[in-house]
Amino acid sequence: MLSSSSKYAVNAVLYLAVHSNDKNKIRAKEIAEAIKLPSPFLSKLLQSLSRENIISSSKGPTGGFYLTKQALNTPLIEVVNIIDGTSRLEDCVLGLKKCSSEQPCPVHYSVQPLKQKFRKELQENISVFAEKVKNGEAYLFV
Amino acid sequence: MLSSSSKYAVNAVLYLAVHSNDKNKIRAKEIAEAIKLPSPFLSKLLQSLSRENIISSSKGPTGGFYLTKQALNTPLIEVVNIIDGTSRLEDCVLGLKKCSSEQPCPVHYSVQPLKQKFRKELQENISVFAEKVKNGEAYLFV
DNA sequence: TAAATTTGGGACTTAATTGTCTTAATTTTT
């Protein structure tokens, strides 16, 4: 449902949400080891997110990636949108040019409401999902 | 959410459900033209479905692909399962080895029920979706 | 029986995604 890249990106962002802040930056390599991922590839994803100001970064020794307090209030879906674009979650499931009730495909009324709810659930802020990890309700990279 | 291949396959199967029967077989080329798809590629998809007995086929002139009456009672999701496998709709959205409530990822409780409903909706028989096309409630390949 | 038509199967090509590597720019420490 999501590309591998955006799965990695979401995991990494939630890892940052749990472990980092502006006083405690985390190197790409550390995250990559934690979530068992090739570090150069993760770096590229983090750079994309940083370029779009979803996460923050700083160079040099003691540098790394981190989330500011206000960044925690970003809807999680924005991470997906930057890596995958929006079409994956919005396009017609059967490939029609446009997903609409004017010209619905045969499965439209069965699945369109679910697609919409899916996007809505991912509109929750990063902090909401990070909180679940912090208090042991949910797990990353297992 | 589905691969391009299984989108094509579902479209083609529903086209057959609407237009074919054991007395009226349809050539791959005709379907490919109707749903605007490269015919050799569609042929391979139809052959996979035929091998798994989701659809029927016969060779030679007057040959082609078709759906028997009982084939109309196949759950639509089987088409997807044959082309994509089941994992795409069952695996953890964030890429955990296993999607489960014992070891849930941070978005599990938000999206797992939706994934399940999605699969359930596609359990409806092929005939149910074909009927919508026949009576003008839904459209193929637009 | 021969020719024509269609599916079946597999090798091959192309395109997209995923992953790696090299070098530059920035910052900190010494």
Next chain:
DNA sequence: AAAAATTAAGACAATTAAGTCCCAAATTTA
């Protein structure tokens, strides 16, 4: 000022998905 550590950027390689092609097998028609 120099060295070390880190992100930034982009070229390159490998893998997977998508699409093409060729020829064999089966069936119908003449």
